[in-house]
Amino acid sequence: MVFEAQNRLPEALAEYGAYKRMMQVLAMRDPDNAGWQRGLSVSHKCVGGVLQAQNRLPEALAEYKVYKRIMQELTAREPNNADWRRGLSLSHNCVGGVLEKQSQLNRALEEYEAGKRIMLELTALDPVHAGWQRDLAISHNCVGRILQAQDRLWEAVAEYEANKRIMQELTVREPNNTEWQRDLAVSHNYLGGVFQAQGKAQEAATEYAAAERMLLALVAASSDPAQWKEDLKETQDLLDSAIESDRT
Numbered sequence: 001m002v003f004e005a006q007n008r009l010p011e012a013l014a015e016y017g018a019y020k021r022m023m024q025v026l027a028m029r030d031p032d033n034a035g036w037q038r039g040l041s042v043s044h045k046c047v048g049g050v051l052q053a054q055n056r057l058p059e060a061l062a063e064y065k066v067y068k069r070i071m072q073e074l075t076a077r078e079p080n081n082a083d084w085r086r087g088l089s090l091s092h093n094c095v096g097g098v099l100e101k102q103s104q105l106n107r108a109l110e111e112y113e114a115g116k117r118i119m120l121e122l123t124a125l126d127p128v129h130a131g132w133q134r135d136l137a138i139s140h141n142c143v144g145r146i147l148q149a150q151d152r153l154w155e156a157v158a159e160y161e162a163n164k165r166i167m168q169e170l171t172v173r174e175p176n177n178t179e180w181q182r183d184l185a186v187s188h189n190y191l192g193g194v195f196q197a198q199g200k201a202q203e204a205a206t207e208y209a210a211a212e213r214m215l216l217a218l219v220a221a222s223s224d225p226a227q228w229k230e231d232l233k234e235t236q237d238l239l240d241s242a243i244e245s246d247r248t
Contacts, residue, residue, distance in 0.1 A: 009050050016046040034074060041070035041087065048094060057098050064094040082122055089118035089135060093142060105146050112142040130170060137166040137183070141190065153198050160191040178218055182231065185211040185218075189235055192242065201246035208239035 004012040020043035026036045048063030068091035074084040096111030116139035122132045144159030167184040174180055192207030215232040219225040 004046075004050060004053075009054055013047065013050045013054075016043060016050060019043045020047055034077065037070055037074060038084075038087070041067045041074075041091070044070070045091070045094060048098075052098060052101075057102055061095065061098040061102075064091065064098060067091045068095055082125070085118050085122060086132065086135065089115040089122075089139070091115075092118070093139065096142060100142075100146065105149055109143065109146040109150075112139060112146060115139050116143055130173065133166050133170060134180075134183075137163045137170075137187070140166070141187070144190065144194075148194055148197065153194055156194050157191065160187065160194060163187045164191060178222070181214055181218060182228070185214040185231065185235065188214075189238060192238060196238075196242055196245065201242050205239060205242040205246060208235055208242055211235045212239055 020040070023036060023040040023043045027033070027040045030036060044063045044067040048060045048067065051057075051060035051063060068088070071084060071088040071091045075081065075088050078084055092111045092115035096108045096115065099105075099108035099111060116136070119132060119136040119139050123129065123136050126132065140159045140163040144156045144163065147153075147156035147159060164184065164187040167180060167187050171177065171180045171184050188207045188211035192204040192211070195201075195207060196204035212232065212235050215228055215235055218228040219232055222228055
């Protein structure tokens with residue numbers, strides 16, 4: 001994980017590959033050991049993540065599919081295991097992410113929708129679980145992104161609105177959580193993008209301006225505001241574009 005964080009991808013891949021080989025040996029030795037199967041699934045996910053970062057998409061997809069298959073098997077064994085179900089949801093998102101990059105939008109949408117259904121079930125069981133709510137917000141965002149790419153803009157708006165509503169609730173519960181605040185700003189930007197695509201420049205500008213206010217506050221409060229400044233610049237460019245569109 002350190003190598004991956006440092007963008008030393010070949011070294012990260014070597015380490016994850018060694019981990020995967022070790023887990024394959026353990027899982028073959030005792031196929032009924034759920035913990036080892038889970039560890040093997042994680043190793044495939046890690047390898048897939050590095051391959052995706054290297055733009056080796058067919059190889060990444062193969063790893064993510066193994067990750068998903070293992071999680072499907074684990075959830076079939078223990079259907080009430082919330083951790084397994086969440087892992088399965090994430091695996092659908094991983095597969096969907098590669099398919100999206102390959103422009104296989106219908107297949108990507110199927111994966112994202114499958115992941116979203118699982119998270120809707122889990123959040124219904126425990127509505128105050130912040131992590132699950134965050135995962136559900138991500139699923140809404142992923143689905144919305146595909147719908148927008150398919151020019152199904154009204155449906156995309158509904159997904160982005162759901163994403164924004166969840167992130168608003170989370171930031172109210174944890175007002176000092178800067179990641180939640182950034183995610184809420186991003187949700188405003190996504191919604192603004194759909195409004196702009198619909199020719200609703202004023203509505204788009206309203207969403208972008210809301211994101212700008214949040215990011216300005218994050219920059220002002222941060223001792224290392226580089227990341228927020230990059231997000232802020234992108235948001236301000238979007239806002240300028242919406243304002244200009246409204247003038248013409």
